[in-house]
Every structure is written in C-alpha cells, then in structure tokens.
Amino acid sequence: MAIEVKTQNLEMVKSLRQVPQEEHYVPGHRTCQGCGPALVYKLVSKATGGNAIFLGPTGCMYVANTSYLCAPFAYPWMHTQITNGGAVASGIEAAYQVLIRKGKYKGELPSIVVMAGDGGSIDIGLQAMSSMMYRGHDALFVMYDNESYANTGIQVSPATPYGANTTFTPPGKNVPEGRVLFPKDAPQLVIGGHPAVHYVATASVAYPVDLINKVRKGLNYKGPSFVHLHAPCPKGWLFPAQKTIEVAKLAIQTGMWVNYTWENGEYTYDHTPKEYKPVKEYMKGQYRFNHLSDAHYAKMQAFIDARLKAPGKPIAIPVLGPREQ
Amino acid sequence: MSRFIIPKHLEVPLGACLPAPVKEQPGMITGNWRTERPVIDHEACTTCLNCFIYCPDACWHLDEKTEQMVWNADYCKGCMICVNECPANCLSTVNELEFPDGVVRLEKPF
Ligand SMILES: Cc1ncc(C[n+]2csc(CCOP(=O)(O)OP(=O)(O)O)c2C)c(N)n1
Ligand code: SF4
Ligand code: SF4
Ligand code: SF4
Numbered sequence: 186m187a188i189e190v191k192t193q194n195l196e197m198v199k200s201l202r203q204v205p206q207e208e209h210y211v212p213g214h215r216t217c218q219g220c221g222p223a224l225v226y227k228l229v230s231k232a233t234g235g236n237a238i239f240l241g242p243t244g245c246m247y248v249a250n251t252s253y254l255c256a257p258f259a260y261p262w263m264h265t266q267i268t269n270g271g272a273v274a275s276g277i278e279a280a281y282q283v284l285i286r287k288g289k290y291k292g293e294l295p296s297i298v299v300m301a302g303d304g305g306s307i308d309i310g311l312q313a314m315s316s317m318m319y320r321g322h323d324a325l326f327v328m329y330d331n332e333s334y335a336n337t338g339i340q341v342s343p344a345t346p347y348g349a350n351t352t353f354t355p356p357g358k359n360v361p362e363g364r365v366l367f368p369k370d371a372p373q374l375v376i377g378g379h380p381a382v383h384y385v386a387t388a389s390v391a392y393p394v395d396l397i398n399k400v401r402k403g404l405n406y407k408g409p410s411f412v413h414l415h416a417p418c419p420k421g422w423l424f425p426a427q428k429t430i431e432v433a434k435l436a437i438q439t440g441m442w443v444n445y446t447w448e449n450g451e452y453t454y455d456h457t458p459k460e461y462k463p464v465k466e467y468m469k470g471q472y473r474f475n476h477l478s479d480a481h482y483a484k485m486q487a488f489i490d491a492r493l494k495a496p497g498k499p500i501a502i503p504v505l506g507p508r509e510q
Numbered sequence: 511m512s513r514f515i516i517p518k519h520l521e522v523p524l525g526a527c528l529p530a531p532v533k534e535q536p537g538m539i540t541g542n543w544r545t546e547r548p549v550i551d552h553e554a555c556t557t558c559l560n561c562f563i564y565c566p567d568a569c570w571h572l573d574e575k576t577e578q579m580v581w582n583a584d585y586c587k588g589c590m591i592c593v594n595e596c597p598a599n600c601l602s603t604v605n606e607l608e609f610p611d612g613v614v615r616l617e618k619p620f
Contacts, residue, residue, distance in 0.1 A: 201562070204563060211534050213540065214535065214567075215538055219591055224565075227568055255528065255537030257538070259530050260530065393563045426591070427589055427591050427593065428594065429566075
C-alpha cells in the first residue's frame with residue numbers, strides 16, 4: 186500500500202521584490218566581514234523558507250555560525266561530522282518516510298538541506314554525499330565552494346584552483362606556483378556516477394535570484410539534488426571584504442566559473458558573457474595568486490580555454506574574445 | 511559484572527539543544543567589529559534592494575510602510591559590500607569616529 190508523501194512546491198521568484206524580506210538565517214554570527222559562504226547561507230535559507238531542516242558538517246559555516254552556545258538559524262539545525270553530512274541527511278529523510286508510512290507524521294516532508302564546504306562535499310565528505318545521491322534520498326546537498334578548507338586556516342582542498350597560495354601549498358623555490366593541481370569537477374562527479382539524481386546546478390552569489398530559484402528547483406525534485414555554489418572568501422582568497430560580489434561576477438566573466446543547470450540529462454547555461462575576459466584579470470585581484478608569473482597565468486588560461494571548448498564537455502560554447510598574452 | 515558509574519557531578523548532557531533565534535541572535539552582537547559604516551541618502555535611493563540581497567549579515571531591509579531601507583546598526587560588520595553594490599551611489603562610507611555613538615568611541619561597545 187503506497188502512502189502519498191506530501192512534498193512542498195516552492196515557487197520561483199522573478200525579481201528581488203519577490204524575495205521574502207523575512208530572514209531565517211538571522212544577523213548575529215561570527216563569519217568574517219564580507220563572507221561569501223554566509224551570503225550563500227542567507228540566500229539558501231530564504232529559498233527554503235521556514236519548513237526546513239539544515240545540517241551543518243564541520244567547516245566555517247558550522248564553527249563561525251554557532252559560537253558560544255548560540256546559533257543564527259531560525260529552523261531546526263544540527264551539526265554533523267565533516268565526513269557524514271550526506272549520511273545524516275539520509276537518516277533524517279528515511280525517518281520521516283517511516284513516520285509518514287506509519288501515519289505518525291501528517292505534514293509535508295520538510296526540506297532537508299546539507300550545507301557543506303568543498304571539503305565536506307567532494308573530499309573528506311565524499312563517501313557520505315555520494316551514498317546519499319546513490320540511494321536516492323529526497324534531500325538537497327549544497328556545496329558552498331570557498332575553494333579551500335577554510336575553517337582550519339585555509340588549507341588546500343580539491344576545489345582549490347591552480348596557483349593558489351594556501352597554508353598547505355605555499356609558493357617557494359621548488360614549487361613557485363604553490364598549488365600545482367587543477368580542481369576536481371564537483372557537479373560532473375555527481376552527474377556521472379549517480380543514476381538517482383535528476384537535478385544538478387551551479388550558481389553564484391553574484392546572481393542571487395538565479396541561486397534561489399536553483400535551490401528551490403532542487404528541493405521541488407523528488408529525490409536527491411546537488412547544487413554547487415560559488416562563494417568567494419575574502420579571508421582565504423585575500424581580497425578586500427567589499428569585493429565579494431565583484432570577485433564572483435569576474436569569475437563568470439573570465440570563465441573561471443560557469444553557471445549551468447543539468448536537468449534529466451539536458452544542459453542549460455546562464456549568464457554566459459558575450460566575450461570572456463582574460464583569466465589574469467580575475468587572478469590579479471586576489472593576493473593568493475600574487476606570486477604567479479606570466480607563464481603560470483598562461484597555464485591557467487590554457488586550462489580554462491580547454492575546459493570551455495572541450496568537445497562533448499557540458500560547458501558553454503565560448504565566444505572567444507581577444508586575449509592578452 | 512560491575513557497571514562503570516559516572517559520579518553525578520561529572521555528568522554532562524549528551525549533545526546540546528539550543529532555542530532557535532527569531533529575528534536576531536543577540537548572543538553574538540557584531541556591530542562592534544565596525545570601523546566604518548554605510549550611510550544612506552534616502553532621497554537618492556531607488557529601493558532596488560541590492561543592499562538587502564547582498565548583505566551577508568542581513569542588515570538591510572525594506573520597511574514596507576515608509577518604502578525606505580532600514581539598516582541594522584547592532585549587527586552590521588562594516589564589510590561595505592552594500593556600498594560597493596549600490597547602483598544609485600546613495601550609500602557612502604563614513605568613519606565610526608564621525609558619530610557620537612560610533613562603536614570605536616564606546617568604552618564597552620554594546
Ligand atoms: C575528521 C575530521 N578531520 C579534520 C577536521 C578538522 N576540520 C574542521 S573544519 C575543517 C575544514 C572544513 O573545510 P570545508 O569543508 O571546505 O569547509 P570550510 O571550512 O571551507 O567552510 C577541518 C579540516 C574535523 N573536524 N574532522
Ligand atoms: S574564512 Fe572565508 S568562508 Fe570562513 S568565515 Fe571567513 S570569509 Fe567566510
Ligand atoms: S542598493 Fe542603494 S539604491 Fe538600492 S536599495 Fe540599497 S541603498 Fe537603495
Ligand atoms: S557594510 Fe556589510 S554588513 Fe554592513 S550593511 Fe553593508 S553589506 Fe551589510
């Protein structure tokens with residue numbers, strides 16, 4: 186006997202006027218001035234509304250938010266280990282399904298959201314995230330990407346870009362560029378290996394309406410969804426706090442970040458610039474890249490160019506503009 | 511078999527449950543981080559809501575009665591994202607020392 190599970194149907198917003206004024210991630214937290222991940226939290230919380238359960242694997246968005254026995258979350262929230270955000274979400278979702286089946290819970294299934302950093306999503310938290318996606322739990326996994334293990338003092342993670350100076354990849358005589366590897370492709374990891382997933386999207390704090398809608402769309406889907414959100418971190422990337430949005434926009438204009446949606450196998454692209462700017466413009470604004478030479482910038486540009494036009498790769502076809510050498 | 515008994519005075523609750531905040535979290539006032547504050551010129555403001563949406567600390571809101579933006583002095587950290595993102599240029603950066611209640615002047619801010 187199948188019992189119908191009532192789920193929420195969250196409406197899309199068309200403009201800033203339609204974004205609710207009510208805050209669910211309230212002022213009063215210890216994140217740095219201008220923190221991109223904090224802005225992600227605010228926007229995702231606005232997207233879910235009040236009927237949500239949030240899970241916070243260890244990372245900045247746990248530690249800097251919940252200090253000294255106080256927390257800024259106006260909904261049920263729970264800390265999970267950095268390794269097991271996906272597993273805890275799976276358990277909560279499964280428990281709700283049982284309560285609904287036994288008739289002990291009559292309401293709508295709340296939005297179950299994991300807010301994990303890049304480490305908690307695709308590195309140390311990978312197995313639990315992947316298992317949640319694989320088993321098909323009705324929950325949303327948000328990867329807020331500040332491109333490092335930020336909370337413990339900006340250590341390298343698989344999302345850290347080539348050439349970045351982190352506390353584990355300091356530039357020196359032997360390794361002048363600092364970070365030598367290019368980043369892992371998080372959304373492709375989820376899309377490629379998890380048949381239960383129907384919705385994966387990337388968004389940026391620079392485009393908040395788009396971000397809110399993508400989160401809502403992910404929540405409306407039955408089953409697991411994954412959103413990868415670009416969240417500049419002034420403390421770790423070493424740029425002035427007021428530039429968080431500027432940096433996020435520049436990432437899109439240079440092809441460092443691409444906003445897209447993958448829905449049942451179909452790709453759509455958002456905010457594709459008419460002409461990509463040289464990636465050096467983006468890197469020059471951040472002190473973590475300050476030690477790089479022109480040869481290093483060229484290597485990064487070659488990587489971006491190849492990624493943007495790799496045949497069969499689900500990335501926007503670039504309109505190549507004149508680039509400086 | 512004897513059970514390991516924890517003395518009463520050493521018992522701690524398993525985990526911690528906290529009440530959720532409603533509008534603000536007064537346990538973590540952050541307004542005293544600020545050295546500069548954003549000051550609005552209501553005449554020039556177009557209520558485009560950029561400051562409202564981009565503030566990571568949710569310190570700008572639209573008062574629907576007056577149709578004016580309201581700033582939250584107790585929690586604004588002074589990151590100046592709002593000043594940077596205001597398309598009407600109606601927000602300006604003013605040093606806290608310019609204000610009689612500026613947080614840098616107070617012996618015990620908040
Ligand atoms: C098993 C385990 N190893 C290491 C740590 C230490 N630790 C706490 S937060 C953190 C960084 C988390 O990085 P990320 O998930 O990227 O989130 P961010 O801090 O960048 O927001 C680490 C390594 C831990 N809490 N648990
Ligand atoms: S280190 Fe970065 S991610 Fe962490 S609180 Fe500071 S700005 Fe936010
Ligand atoms: S960003 Fe500027 S113009 Fe827009 S609402 Fe805020 S103060 Fe007004
Ligand atoms: S200065 Fe920063 S914290 Fe203060 S209102 Fe503006 S965006 Fe918010």
